[in-house]
Amino acid sequence: MKYNPEQPLAITYFDAIPAFLSGSDTPRDYLERCLETIAEKEPTVKAWVTLNEEGARQAANEATQRYKAGKPLSAIDGMPLGIKDLIHTKDMPTKMGSPLYENNHTYTDSSVVQALRSAGAVVLGKTVTTEMGMSHPGPTTNPYDSSRTPGGSSSGSAAAVGAGMVPAAIGTQVIGSIIRPAGYCANYALKPTYGAINRGERQGYSQSHHGVHAGSLEDMWQVAIEVAMRAGGDPGHPGLFGTAINPRAERPTRLIVMQGEAWSRVDPLARTGFEKLVDAIRASGVQVLWGDDNPLIRAFEESVADCMALCRDICGYELRWVLENLVERHPNDLSDSLTGRLELSRKMTVNDYRALLGQRDNMQRRHAALAGLGDALISLSSLGPAPKMGDATGSDPGIDHTTGSPIMNAPSSALWAPTVTQPLLAVNGMPVGIQLLGQLHTDERLVRLAAWLRDNVTPVSVH
Incomplete structure (x- = not known):
C-alpha cells in the first residue's frame, strides 16, 4: 500500500x-x-x-x-x-x-x-x-x-x-x-x-x-x-534528563541543515521533498541555515566528511575479539558480510584506533561549537525511500548495505548526539524520515522541537 x-x-x-x-x-x-x-x-x-x-x-x-x-x-x-x-x-x-x-x-x-x-x-x-x-x-x-x-x-x-x-x-x-x-x-x-x-x-x-x-x-x-x-544511564553516565510529563511543543528559533558527506547521493525526489519541507519551516518564521551561511557550519560539515568510514573502522576494531572467538568456534557459519568486517579490523593497529578516536573527538568539538547558532540540526534520515530487499547499491567500502545505507545517520552516532526522526515526508508513496540532532543531553528539548514541527508543518509528498 x-x-x-x-x-x-x-x-x-x-x-x-x-x-x-x-x-x-x-x-x-x-x-x-x-x-x-x-x-x-x-x-x-x-x-x-x-x-x-x-x-x-x-x-x-x-x-x-x-x-x-x-x-x-x-x-x-x-x-x-x-x-x-x-x-x-x-x-x-x-x-x-x-x-x-x-x-x-x-x-x-x-x-x-x-x-x-x-x-x-x-x-x-x-x-x-x-x-x-x-x-x-x-x-x-x-x-x-x-x-x-x-x-x-x-x-x-x-x-x-x-x-x-x-x-x-x-x-x-x-x-x-x-x-x-x-x-x-x-x-x-x-x-x-x-x-x-x-x-x-x-x-x-x-x-x-x-x-x-x-x-x-x-x-x-x-x-x-x-x-x-x-x-538509569550507562555506568558513569547521568542518564536521560527530563520528566514523565510529555514535553510541550516548542517552536525553534533557528535550525541548521546538516548535509553530510552523502548529500550528492540523496535521491533527487527526496531532496526536492526535503527542500519543500525546509521552505515550509522557514515560512512559519523559523530561520534555517545551510553550510555556506556560517564558517562554523562549514567547519562542522568538513569534520564529518568521512564519518561513515570512521564509524565502520571504530566499530570493527571494537568488535574484533567477539568475531575472532566466533570464527574460531564456527569458521563456516558467519556471513560473508561479517567475515569481511573482521578482515578489515585485522588490518588495524591500536594507533589506527587512537587516530580515529581523535578524529571523532574533533567532530564532537565542531558540533558543540554550533550550540549558539541553532536549536538543532535537521536532515533526512536516509538517502531516500527504502531500497528493494537485497539491493546492495550504494554500499560503502567494507560494508554491504542490503538494508539501506546508514550514511545519513553516522554523524549522530559518532557525535553521541540525541536524535529524533519523524515521518514528515513521502516519496513516491514510501515514507522518508526527517531527523533532528541536538546537543548532548538536550533530548527532552529535542522532542519539544519535534512536536512543534509535527503540529505546525504539513507533511510533504512528492512523486
Missing part, C-alpha cells in the same frame, strides 16, 4: 489511557487488537522472532486490574512492546539474528527489559535483527511495500511499529540502526544521548545506544523516560 502521511498504519497508546481509567477499554483488549493485527500481517512483514502471548496476556490482565483500581504504575502500564532480539529477556531466547544463537537462553532480563516490566509494560516478543546487529539482513519486509527492506539492524522493531502491530518497540543503534529503519517504516524514534539509557549487557561499543521506536512522539518519550527513571 502507498504511504499517506495523514493516515499512517502505526498505532498509539497514550490516548487510550483515559478509556482504560473509565473502564470503556482495557489493556487486555488493547493487546488482543495488537495480536489480531500481528496474525493478519506477520506472514508478510515477518517482524517477530518469538512471541510470548501467554505471558503478555497475563501482564495485560494485571495492568487491567491496576487501571480498574485507578492505580496504574506509569504512563506505559499495559503497553505492548517488542524487544530487539539482541537484548536479553528471561522468558524468551536471544537469537541475535544468527543460527549460532538459536538456543541462546540467558534466563535474565536486560536492564531496559527489567525497567519496562517494572513500569507495567507488556513485553510481547522479540523482534528481528540483522545478523548480530550488523549488515546481513533477516527476513523482515517493509510494512508499506513487502518488496522493500524495513532497514536494519532494528528491522523488526521498526516494521512492527510501522505496521501497527504494537505502539512501541526497543531498538539499538551503533551507526544507523534506529533512525534509518524508523524513517523507512514511518515511525517516530529517539536515539538518545550516548549513555542516557542503560544498555545492560550490550556495552561493547563506544557509540552504541538503546532507543525507542513508536507510533507517536508521546509514546516514544514515555517509554524512554520510564526506562531511564528505573534503569
